Amino acid sequence: MEHNDPAHIRNIGIFAHVDAGKTTTTEQILFRSGRIRSLGSVDAGTAQTDFLEVERSRGISVRAAATRFAWKGITVNLVDTPGHVDFLSEVERSLRVMDGAVLIISAAEGVQAQTEVIWHALRERQIPTLLYVNKMDRIGADPMGTLRQIKRLLSADAAPVQMPLGVEDGFSGSVNLLDAEGGSKGPYLQLLEETIAERDESLLIRYLESGSLPKEELGRLLPALTQSAEMFPVLFGASNKGIGIEPLMQAMVSLVPPPAAAVEGPVSGVVFRIERDAAMGRIAYVRLYSGAIRNRDSVRNETRQIEEKVTQIRKIDGQKAEDVGLLAAGDIAAVCGWNQARIGDIIGCADDVPGETRLAVPLLTVQVRWRSEAEYPAVVAALHELADEDPLLDLQWLQEQRELHLKVMGPIQIEVLTHVLRDRYGLAADFGQPSVIYKETPAQMGEGFIAYTMPKPCWAILRFKIEPGERGSGLVYSSVVRPERLLGSYQNEVARRVPEALQQGLFGWEVTDLKVTLIEGEHHVWHTHPLDFAVATPMGIMDGLSNIGVKLLEPMLSFRLSAPEETGGKLMNELVQMRGEFDTPVVRGDRMELEGTLPVATSLDFPARFGSLTKGRGALATFFAGYRECPPDVHAERERRGVNPLDQSKYILSVRKALAGS
Numbered sequence: 001m002e003h004n005d006p007a008h009i010r011n012i013g014i015f016a017h018v019d020a021g022k023t024t025t026t027e028q029i030l031f032r033s034g035r036i037r038s039l040g041s042v043d044a045g046t047a048q049t050d051f052l053e054v055e056r057s058r059g060i061s062v063r064a065a066a067t068r069f070a071w072k073g074i075t076v077n078l079v080d081t082p083g084h085v086d087f088l089s090e091v092e093r094s095l096r097v098m099d100g101a102v103l104i105i106s107a108a109e110g111v112q113a114q115t116e117v118i119w120h121a122l123r124e125r126q127i128p129t130l131l132y133v134n135k136m137d138r139i140g141a142d143p144m145g146t147l148r149q150i151k152r153l154l155s156a157d158a159a160p161v162q163m164p165l166g167v168e169d170g171f172s173g174s175v176n177l178l179d180a181e182g183g184s185k186g187p188y189l190q191l192l193e194e195t196i197a198e199r200d201e202s203l204l205i206r207y208l209e210s211g212s213l214p215k216e217e218l219g220r221l222l223p224a225l226t227q228s229a230e231m232f233p234v235l236f237g238a239s240n241k242g243i244g245i246e247p248l249m250q251a252m253v254s255l256v257p258p259p260a261a262a263v264e265g266p267v268s269g270v271v272f273r274i275e276r277d278a279a280m281g282r283i284a285y286v287r288l289y290s291g292a293i294r295n296r297d298s299v300r301n302e303t304r305q306i307e308e309k310v311t312q313i314r315k316i317d318g319q320k321a322e323d324v325g326l327l328a329a330g331d332i333a334a335v336c337g338w339n340q341a342r343i344g345d346i347i348g349c350a351d352d353v354p355g356e357t358r359l360a361v362p363l364l365t366v367q368v369r370w371r372s373e374a375e376y377p378a379v380v381a382a383l384h385e386l387a388d389e390d391p392l393l394d395l396q397w398l399q400e401q402r403e404l405h406l407k408v409m410g411p412i413q414i415e416v417l418t419h420v421l422r423d424r425y426g427l428a429a430d431f432g433q434p435s436v437i438y439k440e441t442p443a444q445m446g447e448g449f450i451a452y453t454m455p456k457p458c459w460a461i462l463r464f465k466i467e468p469g470e471r472g473s474g475l476v477y478s479s480v481v482r483p484e485r486l487l488g489s490y491q492n493e494v495a496r497r498v499p500e501a502l503q504q505g506l507f508g509w510e511v512t513d514l515k516v517t518l519i520e521g522e523h524h525v526w527h528t529h530p531l532d533f534a535v536a537t538p539m540g541i542m543d544g545l546s547n548i549g550v551k552l553l554e555p556m557l558s559f560r561l562s563a564p565e566e567t568g569g570k571l572m573n574e575l576v577q578m579r580g581e582f583d584t585p586v587v588r589g590d591r592m593e594l595e596g597t598l599p600v601a602t603s604l605d606f607p608a609r610f611g612s613l614t615k616g617r618g619a620l621a622t623f624f625a626g627y628r629e630c631p632p633d634v635h636a637e638r639e640r641r642g643v644n645p646l647d648q649s650k651y652i653l654s655v656r657k658a659l660a661g662s
Contacts, residue, residue, distance in 0.1 A: 016114070099260075116154070271347065276389075365406065366405065462518065477515075581597050
């Protein structure tokens with residue numbers, strides 16, 4: 001039974017490090033709920049939510065897949081997200097529209113690199129989260145060790161709500177710690193009682209006095225603490241055997257909150273995914289926070305400033321789709337007919353839509369190569385379509401040079417793009433060697449000036465103050481020019497063009513971490529055309545950058561590694577060679593643990609070499625750690641797209657020709 005009442009809906013994402021068992025868990029949930037009749041398999045390539053050919057052949061998820069099931073009168077929209085770091089952008093987009101999360105952790109591998117990245121994002125958004133310790137039947141499964149790791153690396157507010165029965169081959173399931181029947185007070189119940197008691201002063205006093213808390217009290221407090229993200233229940237299972245699935249489903253409907261939704265309000269939603277369908281064309285996945293959308297409605301896309309008609313509203317279930325005709329507040333559905341929609345577009349008003357979480361930062365750029373000249377237009381069109389589905393690819397098409405460049409997260413993503421181009425479009429394109437994406441920042445404070453008054457008719461005079469900003473601050477733009485000197489409409493045009501002008505600095509990289517202030521501006525009553533300021537702004541900005549100079553910034557990774565102590569010396573030597581910086585090593589037993597930072601440029605092949613350096617016995621976790629100033633001996637320049645605004649006469653001619661033709 002499907003519900004449009006938000007109280008009977010849950011929007012839940014399933015997240016994990018690669019190979020922790022997300023897709024297998026999703027498959028079991030769909031099977032147990034009666035949504036599918038037979039179990040698919042990741043290894044066999046028959047999982048419902050792995051529908052791309054590359055997912056089936058590689059046995060990994062590369063796209064977030066939406067499905068749904070009903071359990072105990074509640075409809076759950078479930079999004080199975082990729083676990084590999086190269087597809088973090090899919091995770092990022094899913095996080096924005098979720099009301100709850102299941103974070104899966106392997107009982108054998110414990111908390112892994114991607115687990116921590118996702119956890120921090122979940123906490124930043126205050127998303128109620130269930131922790132599901134999977135693979136309890138695996139050799140090396142250590143439930144209490146995993147719990148301790150969760151408390152140390154993720155949150156002290158995590159607590160078990162189950163006690164596992166057996167481990168490895170002997171794992172047979174779990175006992176619900178809140179069942180009222182007596183039973184001895186083991187370490188799992190003690191952890192639960194302590195965690196809940198610490199949330200409330202009067203409870204803590206009672207717990208310290210009596211040494212325990214009534215299970216009825218624990219059961220009463222648990223849902224509220226979970227829904228307010230003050231506590232994170234931990235459950236145990238072995239998804240490949242179907243053990244622990246139904247208690248997990250029960251926790252999803254009873255402990256995760258329903259969506260906050262204004263049923264009677266104005267339409268307010270967000271597009272979080274784009275797909276192509278052979279019959280229906282572009283399909284936009286929408287989470288609606290307020291109002292309702294029906295088939296044949298004309299709906300305003302606030303981001304694009306257009307209205308588009310809905311041809312069909314579908315509930316997507318893996319590879320199956322059903323026309324439901326209605327998307328109500330609190331729910332998720334696929335909308336057909338919006339041919340200009342892009343990921344991140346606000347539908348209706350923006351009031352109820354939460355902001356974005358930035359997780360994925362592409363640090364590499366690659367050039368695309370095609371097999372024959374005849375395929376060039378098809379490759380351009382295909383990559384434009386793929387960039388619509390994943391905006392972080394940030395396709396750069398250099399028409400004059402006949403070159404295509406993409407931003408990517410890593411080698412697996414490049415491999416997947418090769419597969420998709422071949423399977424979906426029949427194109428045999430390949431990719432050049434990845435190179436690192438650098439950035440530029442002003443070297444000092446100074447000014448840029450432009451008096452664009454020739455060739456007539458034109459008149460735009462601008463003076464900018466440019467100052468270095470704090471690392472990570474991006475661009476901060478403001479104007480102190482009075483409207484009587486420069487009309488507000490012209491100032492708006494300048495504000496719009498400054499970020500565009502900073503996409504390519506003196507070395508061809510994006511300029512960031514700076515403050516730009518418009519301190520002087522002048523228009524002419526007769527000669528000024530509104531687009532004069534679109535032409536003048538890049539020239540004024542580049543004049544300023546050439547006056548003050550720029551510093552090159554390179555992307556950094558923070559790393560944490562654990563390796564056998566005897567390999568420590570060799571590893572530290574490698575890290576020094578890569579310009580790495582690290583703290584004093586910590587020795588635990590016969591293993592060495594090390595934390596520090598590494599430049600991306602020098603460590604591209606380090607994860608692959610790390611395996612052989614440690615004979616496969618090491619563990620390495622890396623996280624993006626922002627950009628840092630390059631040493632003086634590092635120089636990286638990128639070929640500029642289009643004419644450089646510093647060559648003003650040539651730039652004016654090239655832009656005015658384009659404007660005349662537009």
